[in-house]
Amino acid sequence: MSDLLGYLLTGLGIGAGFALVGSGMVVIHRVTRVVNLAQGAFAVLAAMLTSALLATGLPHGLAEGAGVLVAAGAGVLTGIVAIGRPGTEPGAALIITLGLGVLAYAVEVTVWGDQPRSYAGLPGAVTLGGARIQAHYLLVIAVTLPVFAALMAFFRGTDPGKALTACAENPYAARVVGIDVRRMGLLAFGLGGALGGLAGVLLTPVQQVTFDSDVTLIVNGFAAAVLGGLTRPGVALAGGLLLGVAQTLIAGYGGGAHQLEIALLVMLAVMVAQAVRAGSVREVAR
Amino acid sequence: MSAVAETRGLVVRYAGATALDGVDLTVGEHELVALIGANGAGKTSLVRALSGLVRPDAGQVLVHGRLAQVPEGREMFAGLSVDDNLRLGGWRNGRAGRATGPVYELMPELTAVRHRAAGTLSGGQQQMVAIGRALMARPDVLVVDELSLGLAPKVVDMLVGHLRRLHAERGLAVLLIEQNARLALELCDRGYVLEAGRIVLHGDADRLARDPRVAAAYLGGHVAAEEPR
Amino acid sequence: MRTRTVLAAAAVTLALPLLLPERHLPVYVLLLLAATVTAGVSLLMGYAGQVSLGQAAFYAIGAYAAGLSAVHGVPTLIGLLVAPVVAALAAVVVGAPLLRLRGHHLAFATLAVHLILLSLLGQGTWAGGAIGLQGIPPLSLAGTPLRDDVGYAYVAWAVLAVVLLISHNVVDSRAGRGLRAAAGSEIAAAAGGVPVGGYRLVVFALSAAFAGLAGGVYAFYLGYLGPGSFPLLLSIEVVVMAVVGGLGTITGPVVGAAVITLLVQALNELGTRPGMPSYAPAALSYAVYALLLIAVVRYLPRGIVPAVAVLRKGTS
Incomplete structure (x- = not known):
């Protein structure tokens, strides 16, 4: 019983990271229709930078903040390259973000080397209901949930948030009312970059990061995001948490190192089920 | 009367095809202006050019004040x-x-x-x-692209009522783009007829409604004045 | 004119293995194998409109099929022929459900296939696990084992020639025209009686067969296979080659593979010079893939081969 609670909380912590990466993809996709393959790179970039800044003696908080900020900037730059040219197809933009993800490898390897990096997170362990878990997992959850609440408040309660939704719903009408759709796309990329960066700085103390850690993050993030059809950040949160818990439970109860495969199979099953359903809807409509 | 929105020799092309070919059109302050034309005549291109959503290939779009669009x-x-x-x-x-x-x-x-x-x-x-x-x-000027399309006559009457009131109470100028030429010419002071990207006729709405060419092409063959109301 | 160009290219590339210094032959072999895999990707992306981020999975499947059968005593030539068949069968099994997906969904699905395969290979003792499959015998042709790079250079040449010939015929076939129509508008093509789903699966299987055949040659050439031989980056690399060369063209894959391979090779030599940091070769090759991919998609969206064709038309 106490094992279960421990696994659950650890899983929620890991899943919160996936949810942040996935919701970043959702925020970008719903406005620009681009699936950003550089999303995992934002997390790695922020994590590496934070690690380097901490090593120079910058205090916690500031270092993480700088990491997230730089990831947001990287997001905007990705947006400029991917959708900056008017008329770039989402498919072409996807390939461009793939290129930018690989470019991030070159930058990260050059600046920080190819060895895994980590840093200390919230120290100590907490005993909850008989389960001992690393305190840092609780910190990850405690940061992620308010961030999602803020994200929801931003989309539902502010005009710029509504304008982003408007661009997602009807880009033509958005232009008619004078919303600069391209600029909103860049804002979405910046927001996506910050969310990815936050995932990176939060997870690194419990999962060390190498330059190619982005693959695991993006696969899990996409799996979380695809549950909500890549348009609903709230579903991405639920999906990410579920994925994290499922993976931790399976690993904890003797599933060994099959976590990533589970995410992959869930993702494949969800996508095929969605495609079959959409296909049958289309046939009924005909 | 000074213009709130006008085009001078406006040319718009898409991938080589000419949508608008030298259009001169003026909407004066507090004026109700109709633009009628068949599908593909270039009406929507004109709306987009006026709203700044497409760039003219030649000619000018001049908007003095603010223009807002009710899109098709x-x-x-x-x-x-x-x-x-x-x-x-x-x-x-x-x-x-x-x-x-x-x-x-x-x-x-x-x-x-x-x-x-x-x-x-x-x-x-x-x-x-x-x-x-x-x-x-x-x-200052409202561009309404297809007010009546797909709506029941009663609903259209109500919308027309709103537009009339806006015009009367606030002095709003309106450019009304309509397939329903009868409706447009009844509501408006002046009108333009757009065919294949060119203005082929323009003048007072009453006169246009009585023009046999307009009647033949847009009013189902009947001259408007003879129609019982 | 065109026939003459093709013959000249064939003559030059056939003479090269004899003229090149020994140390450059591995590059020649690997370049042609990459071009073979890329030909499949180009067919898939250019004609079926599908992005695959997992093509190297089929390269790995072909390599393991050939390697495993040879290790278990099957004649190597049979093993080489088994490689594309197994890869194509795997593609049919995987493709039947996954080809319902489009665009980025399919891209992620193929990426997932590659990652799942890597994990299976790493954990399967039958495949040598993480250590890999060792002691694969060299390819034997007419009872003579090929032990020199020159021999493999000609095998790779022949394989690429066969693959390009098949591509050429597919592109000109009814199925090819149907697919091109489907890449434009799937609904219109389906309404016109094109069995879009079936053709897509056939092209997917064919592109996997190309990759599998190249993988078979690779297995015999290196004599060793491990999960580490087929990193995710390999799948991305062939996409870069296909996009850079020009999707849906016959010569594009060869040009793309040549440009990327030679550039990476040149930078690799630069990066391994004394005094260069240890990370230089890796960083330089990542940068090349990334910058070429981005530059081509942004500025030459149809790739090098069509762009050059347009230039030549303009000047003549």
């Missing part, structure tokens, strides 16, 4: 509420200019549905939201 097909933000649709209409004004109260005063029908998603409304309600959204920009 209403173009709702379907998942957002009526109120949010209206608020975003005031996007360019800054936050202070996004209060939606005046629109509900003008079109009280919208008050009851203000929190509903725009995509769930009837066509007539959506057209009101589209007009309200355009009004939120506090325009």
